[in-house]
Amino acid sequence: MLASGDRPYAQTIQALRDKGLRPTRQRIALGRLLFDGGNRHVTAEALHAEASKGGVKVSLATVYNTLHQFTDAGLLRQVVVDGGCTYFDTNLSDHHHFYHVDDARLEDIPGDGIEVQGLPQVPEGATLERVEVIVRVHGDRKAG
Amino acid sequence: MLASGDRPYAQTIQALRDKGLRPTRQRIALGRLLFDGGNRHVTAEALHAEASKGGVKVSLATVYNTLHQFTDAGLLRQVVVDGGCTYFDTNLSDHHHFYHVDDARLEDIPGDGIEVQGLPQVPEGATLERVEVIVRVHGDRKAG
DNA sequence: GTGATTGCAAATCTTTTGCACTAAA
DNA sequence: TTTAGTGCAAAAGATTTGCAATCAC
Helix, strand or coil, X not given: CCCCCXXXXXXXXXXXXXXXXXXXXXXXXXXXXXXXXXXXXXXXXXXXXXXXXXXXXXXXXXXXXHHHXXXXXXXXXXXXXCCCCCEEECCCCCCCEEEECCXXXXXXXXXXXXXXXXXXXXXXXXXXXXXXXXXXXXXXXCCC | CCCCCCCCCHHHHHHHHHCXXXXXXXXXHHHXXXXXXXXXXXXXXXXXXXXXXXXXXXXXXXXXXXXXXXXXXXXXXXXXXXCCCCEEECCCCCCCEEEECCCCEEEECCCCCCEXXXXXXXXXXXXXXXXXXXXXXXXXXXXX
16 A cells, blocks of 8 residues: 555655655655545546645646556556546456446446356467456446 | 348348438448448447448548447447447347457457356446456467 | 656547538438 | 438547656655
8 A cells, every 4th residue: 555544655655666656746646645545446537636626736647647657557457448538446456347337437346256257268379468347337326 | 130242232221221220322331341241340440441441432420420320229339448449349249358459459259158257236226237348368369 | 966757738549519511212 | 302411620538748847866
């Protein structure tokens, strides 16, 4: 984990350094938004809005850059469920997702009980990278 | 199926009419490209290129419109595997996909042997729409 | 200081849209 | 004719890039 409540910056800064990322004001702030608290699924747009709302001055371009740097550094995972916008997931463990079509929201499928049976061999010459299961659902949790 | 080799237009035209789509030159041509022959996965860009190469004059905007109309009519299915471009699949049966990351190519997983075990209940108030399994692979079939 | 990082605005890419023109019924 | 469909070019939305200004070391 990057940081927890009581040691505000120290852990975040260390985690960034460990990944070879210079701990700038922007990276620290975004890192804390992303990694303090539970697992999150964010878009660049949403994280930028959240940062702005929280008084963090950071440009959208930097949010994009930072999300990709974090992804390259192995701090985030990219999830594709919806053409037209990219989601970043702070949960790096092997897991799958519900995708709420109506509100374009991504949710971790709890537990790792999912198992895909009957997978054929990957095509010749190809190497398995990852199996993604996306359970598309509609209608909100607060019913509608 | 929309059309097969020997009755060039008749079946395509009929299929379009059945779906309430006026059988225009463009729709017929795109329909034949899509549905004559086996299952296909196309992007708007790629289908437009293919049409142009084949001497069919059709604008990219019309290709987009047509793909969506075909999808709404239940002749195509949309598949999301890659932000930044939309794939349309002519295979309407219940099936899943290999996604070749390196060449951004989609491939049907043959057979319907895949089964997802251990799916949790969908969140309260939500309704299951579809379970998508995407097997991401890299390295081409012709190895490399 | 020096090089990495940021911000801005412009560029890019995919997709959609408005509207005059064309074609199907 | 009458209405749906098409093409073009412009608009829109997400993301990226170039470059001067700024910050971490």
